[in-house]
Amino acid sequence: MNRRTKTLAVAAAILLTLGAGGIAVASGGDGGHGHATVREAAALTGTAKLYRPAGDDITFSFDAHLAAKDTMDPQAATGTFRFSHYKDGKGGYAVAKVDCLTTGGKVAVVTGVVTETDVDAFRNKRVGISVHDDGKHDRLGYSWVGRDTNLEVPPCLSSAPFEKVQAGSGDFKVLPWQVEYPTE
Template identity: 65%
Template structure:
């Protein structure tokens, strides 16, 4: 009788061990997927905004925005540690200008991103050194974009970090390739 009990116990223990191993493996795979990679480009960052698009303007203005903004996994709770640049330009005929901003904050949620940065290069005097902000809604072929200088005069003070206008502009059809990597905050369980 003890032999049977031991065999049953051994079999039950073996089944339990296999089931536990499978659960641990499944949990690890789920964690790897959650932290995983972004578009197969290595370990997943905490957040990112990349891509280029032109804004829709029926009058023929050439307005382009390009983003390369990243928040490293180690900085997940510090969006002000984001790195990278974004560039924008607006030309029509022989009029226009451009600016390049050094990213100083990046926050994303779902397919929406907000990025701010200081202008480090420009041919528009009033932008030099100002903090500007841009928002993006990554909607595939119908991306949208907003920017702070519609409502904020850079000469009257800085836009706060990670704040800007909502994405009110339409992207010109066929040009939007923005990619927003959603920010996933790890909340303590207790």
């Protein structure tokens, strides 16, 4: 066999081997561990502080997930998110139970009903938060911005991610939603 034929044969064998491994991983194969893994439909996790030049301590944390079995129902999402805002010893916090999660690329929108808080304005209210997971320059937005902050927020809705995350504090991770469309 000449050198060119051998090179092509080796390259083809490598591509076939890599392709088969990639197909097993993409289809949720067990990777040789004896149990199949299924990718979540969508997720938003992580914690970050917002940048504020006046020194406000504003933190957002997320643990929101949409199971693979619920791919077509973002309102079946589960988990919690937490936010707090303190300055000069004053402020408050809230914890919300997730009731909707949508993601697209590196952007996520999560809503939830506040179940725990020391701020009366948030008690039992639905709030929405958006995140742009851009590596070192994450951004965040929330539904209580503007003049009328007492608006009823529908599920899966928030403002654009307009706030900057403090450098070095962000570790948001957005798992893109993979919507399954009917083929017929």
